[in-house]
Amino acid sequence: MQEMQWAAETGSFPGPRWSPAEEQTLLLPYLHLVRRVVGHLRSQVGTVLGRDDLEQIGLLGLLEALRRYGPPDEQFEYFAFKRIRGAILDELRRQDWRPRQLRQQANVFNQHSRALLNQLGRPPSEAELAASMAVPLATVRELGYASQAEAMHSFDELLEKLGGDWGGECEAQRMELQLTLQQLLASLDKRQQLLLSLYYQHELNMKEIALVLNLTESRVCQLHKQCLAHLNSRLAECL
Incomplete structure (x- = not known):
């Protein structure tokens, strides 16, 4: 809660409507959202940031949500959950949390993934993948999450645009894009639809989804990334 008070005193977000003490009282019933979002995203960011760091960013996102709402x-x-999640992903992107070496390894990871896909069918x-790259399993998992996180952020940005205030004649365009998204989701196979529903609606993490679908966590990660790449590409054409 100290981070919230600091943000209020420094004016990090648009002008507060309440005193710091009032803000803390208003937000207390929603602190569980921060823990829920962090648990939801934890596997995607690996060990890049500690849980305490993620929760601090999430607390500031919760405060921003209150001041905007x-x-x-x-x-x-529902609004706060999206803002907390967006704040964490935005901060990861701003800090360029993937060091150069990790980005290079992620490119190698993608190359090996494509080559093995073509080879194995x-x-x-x-x-x-670990055998092909001559790296430990833990490294393969981290590289998969690093690649997935970027696709997640792009998809979140597109959803934010669809959910924003377009106004006037542009409102019809937004409704058309939302219909396009619904059609694209309907075009996915049942397992992909269930995966996205479990992740975005029911807020399960990759490990929990793997148990529901009876798949490995890495396979769920792969499927999720494939779904997002397809949706990102199709939706970007419409914006």
Whole structure:
């Protein structure tokens, strides 16, 4: 809570409507959202940032959500969850959290993934990727998450645009894009639709989704990334 008070005193976000003490009182019922978002994203960012760091960023995102939204009502929790999640992804992107070496390794990871896919006729397993790259399994998992996080951020940005305030004649365009998104989601196979529903609607993390779908965590990560790449490409054409 100290981070919230600091943000209020320094004016990090648009002008507060309440005193720091009032803000803390208003936000107390929603602190669980920060822990939920961090748990949701933790596997995607690996060990790049500690849980305490992620929660601090999430707290500031929660404060921003309150100041943008106004007095909380029954819809605030959904709005705050999106803002907390967006704040964490934005901070990771701003800090360029993937060091140069990791970015280079991620490119190699993608090259090996494509080569093995063509060779095997199916997505490679973590063990097969690890053997091909001559690296530990833990490294393969980290590289997969690093690549996935970028696709997640791009998809979130597109969803933010679709959910924003377009106004006037542009509102019809937004509705058309939302219909396009619905059609694209409907075009995915049932397992892909379920995966996205579990992740974005039910807020399960990759490990939990793997248990539901009876797949390995790495396979869920691969499927998620494939879905996002397809949706990002198609939606970007419409914007």
